[in-house]
Amino acid sequence: MALVAGMRVGSRVLFRPWAWLPGAALGRKESAARGRVGARGFGSQRVLVEPDPAAGIAVMKLKSPPVNSLSLELLTEFVISLEKLENDKTFRGIILTSDCPGVFSAGLDLMEMCGKNPAHYAEYWKAVQELWLRLYLSNLVLIAAINGACPAGGCLISLTCDYRVLADNPKYVIGLNETLLGIVAPFWFKDTLVNTIGHRTSERALQLGILFPPAEALQVGMVDKVVPEDQVQSTALSVMAQWLSIPDHARQLTKNMMRKATADRLVKQRDSDIQNFVGFISRDSIQKSLQVYLGKLRQKKG
Numbered sequence: 001m002a003l004v005a006g007m008r009v010g011s012r013v014l015f016r017p018w019a020w021l022p023g024a025a026l027g028r029k030e031s032a033a034r035g036r037v038g039a040r041g042f043g044s045q046r047v048l049v050e051p052d053p054a055a056g057i058a059v060m061k062l063k064s065p066p067v068n069s070l071s072l073e074l075l076t077e078f079v080i081s082l083e084k085l086e087n088d089k090t091f092r093g094i095i096l097t098s099d100c101p102g103v104f105s106a107g108l109d110l111m112e113m114c115g116k117n118p119a120h121y122a123e124y125w126k127a128v129q130e131l132w133l134r135l136y137l138s139n140l141v142l143i144a145a146i147n148g149a150c151p152a153g154g155c156l157i158s159l160t161c162d163y164r165v166l167a168d169n170p171k172y173v174i175g176l177n178e179t180l181l182g183i184v185a186p187f188w189f190k191d192t193l194v195n196t197i198g199h200r201t202s203e204r205a206l207q208l209g210i211l212f213p214p215a216e217a218l219q220v221g222m223v224d225k226v227v228p229e230d231q232v233q234s235t236a237l238s239v240m241a242q243w244l245s246i247p248d249h250a251r252q253l254t255k256n257m258m259r260k261a262t263a264d265r266l267v268k269q270r271d272s273d274i275q276n277f278v279g280f281i282s283r284d285s286i287q288k289s290l291q292v293y294l295g296k297l298r299q300k301k302g
């Protein structure tokens with residue numbers, strides 16, 4: 001069963017960040033009808049959604065200053081907004097971008113991974129998994145309009161999209177730089193990268209933690225197009241038009257065929273992946289590395 005079609009994958013019940021929302025106890029159809037997006041913008045504190053029902057698309061802007069780091073709150077609000085658009089058949093595509101100047105997303109929130117207890121790490125990791133699964137298997141066309149730096153988890157989010165447009169600014173680097181923090185990208189981050197840029201380039205990029213500037217990102221296939229900063233949005237819109245010219249059912253089945261095996265690898269071992277993460281991140285040596293990295297980030301500012 002497709003992930004986007006329900007809250008169940010096989011026999012597994014997925015994380016339900018919206019369970020506390022009013023209407024969560026409603027039947028799926030009823031709740032979807034009540035939650036219809038319409039032409040008015042909606043969103044939450046950290047995720048702004050600008051729908052264009054006539055065009056069948058919505059622009060989703062991450063708005064968690066200063067750097068859109070993926071806190072538990074941002075992850076939760078992201079999934080809720082995504083679900084709302086998935087449930088409203090008006091929408092066929094989402095342009096994903098940032099409302100924070102100069103940063104698409106700084107990746108996972110380091111504060112969520114430092115100095116907390118195992119239960120918190122487990123909850124956090126489950127939310128990271130959930131967002132990835134939903135984005136990676138989304139039936140909608142997802143286009144990333146990358147208007148800022150895009151390291152680590154930010155890069156992962158962009159890699160789940162069907163197409164990436166990057167603003168041509170040398171500061172807007174993109175890549176999975178986890179090793180630079182002394183941590184290791186899990187297998188599904190790696191799989192997502194390999195599926196995009198191939199094995200050898202991924203091997204080098206992951207081990208060295210390379211953050212590619214725009215021209216190189218384009219060259220290795222990390223992004224599909226690099227354009228002047230003021231053209232990122234318009235380019236994303238015209239690319240979207242091209243993708244929406246394909247009949248949905250054929251495109252969706254094809255996307256699923258390309259991605260399902262990769263997603264299933266995580267679905268089959270979500271619990272052990274959580275345990276691995278909790279064990280890894282709780283190590284003294286890893287906590288020390290993260291603290292050192294955070295210190296460097298703060299120093300750079302001062």
Ligand SMILES: CCC/C=C/C(=O)SCCNC(=O)CCNC(=O)[C@H](O)C(C)(C)COP(=O)([O-])OP(=O)([O-])OC[C@H]1O[C@@H](n2cnc3c(N)ncnc32)[C@H](O)[C@@H]1OP(=O)([O-])[O-]
Pocket residue numbers: 066067069070102103105106107108109110111149151152153154177178181183184185186294297298300301
């Ligand atoms: C196994 C796990 C896999 C892990 C995956 C990941 O994604 S790991 C994540 C790997 N991610 C990275 O390696 C990216 C690290 N970040 C950067 O490289 C830069 O912040 C930037 C290039 C994104 C933006 O540069 P800029 O000059 O525009 O901004 P600035 O640098 O001045 O920061 C402003 C404030 O935000 C703070 N803060 C920043 N990032 C994070 C974060 N992820 N979290 C929390 N906080 C973060 C920063 O400390 C500062 O706080 P202060 O001092 O005001 O309290």
